[in-house]
Amino acid sequence: MELTAFNIEEFDLKLDTEIIGRNFIYIDEVESTNSLLLNSNEYKDHGTVLFAEQQTKGRGRLNRDWRSARELNLTFSILLKDNLNNLNLINLGAAVAIAQSINNFYQLDVTLKWPNDVLINDKKTAGILLESSSKSNKIEKVVVGIGVNVNQTAFNGEYRIKPTSIKRECKETVSRERLLSELLNNFEEMINDLESNKEKVLEEWKSRSKHLGEKIKIEEGSQNKFGVFYDIDEEGYLLLKNNDNIERITFGDVSLTPNQPK
Ligand code: BTN
Secondary structure: OOOOOOOOOHHHHHHHOOOOOOOOOEEEEEOHHHHHHHOOOOOOOOOOOEEEEOOOOOOOOOHOOOOOOOOOOOOEEEEEEEOOOOHHHHHHHHHHHHHHHHHHHHHEEEEEOOOOOEEOOEEEEEEEEEEEEOOOOOEEEEEEEEEEEOOOOOOOOEEEEEOOHHHHOOOOOOOOHHHHHHHHHHHHHHHHHHOOOOOHHHHHHHHOOOOOOOOOEEEOOOOEEEEEEEEOOOOOOOEOOOOEEEEEEEEOEEEEEOOOOO
């Protein structure tokens, strides 16, 4: 597979946002775009996007690694300083924006797994790591880190969910530049919707949900919980129904359990 560096001009031509990505920083190699945006005072503007061709210590949710081949995928982080009202909804909304962008180019079966995995044909193609820093008990900045497997076709090693990429599923090379601009366009629209019409974002998420209405298992650290994925509440938490009891789940890994009672 021939590697081609990201073409910023091509990306910029299709970027249709007011704020998100207007300050675009391209880095060849970094430990983690999330860590850099979170820990550096160099990047201050709301909507700044930090993009890296390669991460040497890419991080995933729950202290996992995020491995991504050089120049084939999208690994970037978005800095948010305004509209920080509901971080869970930003998380879900980011997953919606990724799914929409893939579907705007390819008719693939893109579904979402709570809280923020993006699957194609039941395999993982993208993940989101949302992190924040606070000052005097007030959230000062939020970093939305996004990794999308775009043109990588070989995945070696152990993965919790079977990985895939858009190219593996649609059998053609994907323009990373067009995909990223589309993704940021959708992301900005989603952030605006969260201010004016958060129901729209929740409905979009639910309509793409892989497990809503199904019997599921939630792994919260070493503890397992079982029930039916009943709904998502207005703050983006999962509602797990077990007999007449509804429990609000704030984190964990969801999987199907066909043998559990409803
Ligand atoms: C997950 O699925 O667990 C989340 C993966 C998030 C990966 C992205 S890649 C860009 C940003 N920088 C990181 O170190 N992680 C996120």
